[in-house]
Amino acid sequence: MNVEQLEERRQTVCNKFHTLLETRTETLALFSSLIGMRPFRPETDLQMVLQEFCESLVDYSASAHFQLYSYIESDQERRTTVRDLAGQYYPRIAETTRLILKFNEKYESEERSGDLASLDRDLTVLGEALAERIQYEDQIIRAMSLR
Numbered sequence: 001m002n003v004e005q006l007e008e009r010r011q012t013v014c015n016k017f018h019t020l021l022e023t024r025t026e027t028l029a030l031f032s033s034l035i036g037m038r039p040f041r042p043e044t045d046l047q048m049v050l051q052e053f054c055e056s057l058v059d060y061s062a063s064a065h066f067q068l069y070s071y072i073e074s075d076q077e078r079r080t081t082v083r084d085l086a087g088q089y090y091p092r093i094a095e096t097t098r099l100i101l102k103f104n105e106k107y108e109s110e111e112r113s114g115d116l117a118s119l120d121r122d123l124t125v126l127g128e129a130l131a132e133r134i135q136y137e138d139q140i141i142r143a144m145s146l147r
Contacts, residue, residue: 016067017141023063024134027056031130034123040116050119054108061100064093064137072140082143089136096133099126 030053037046071077072086103126107119 013071013144016071017145020060020063020067020137020141023056023060024137027053027060028130030056031123031127035127038120040119042116046116050107051109054104057100058104061097064133065097068137068140069093077144079143082140085143086140089140093133093136096129099129 030049033049034046034053037049040046069086069090072083077083077086103122106122
């Protein structure tokens with residue numbers, strides 16, 4: 001691989017990181033907005049932020065998959081250390097993806113999000129899972145950032 005190809009490859013990886021981090025940041029900002037609306041009452045603003053959060057949450061999860069994991073799984077990432085780290089953390093990340101999809105299914109529409117009795121508890125569980133997921137993603141990103 002010549003220098004030009006190597007630089008192009010690095011730029012591609014940097015773009016993937018940027019996209020992932022951008023969707024993650026948006027999701028965390030909306031998560032924070034939701035938490036700030038405690039105690040939860042069925043208000044128009046809450047419903048709107050909750051819908052936006054659900055959309056962002058699914059976008060973030062998909063972005064993580066397409067920007068990071070599919071890149072590694074498609075053999076574009078050749079470093080064994082990165083592949084091993086991803087293999088170690090991917091099952092845990094997949095668990096958080098299932099939790100994200102379950103949360104989204106429960107709260108994605110106004111009709112479904114009408115029952116807010118469990119929202120506080122569900123956000124707490126989701127927040128803990130997201131924190132863990134972010135730690136794993138950051139470790140993979142750091143490993144991929146090493147030259």
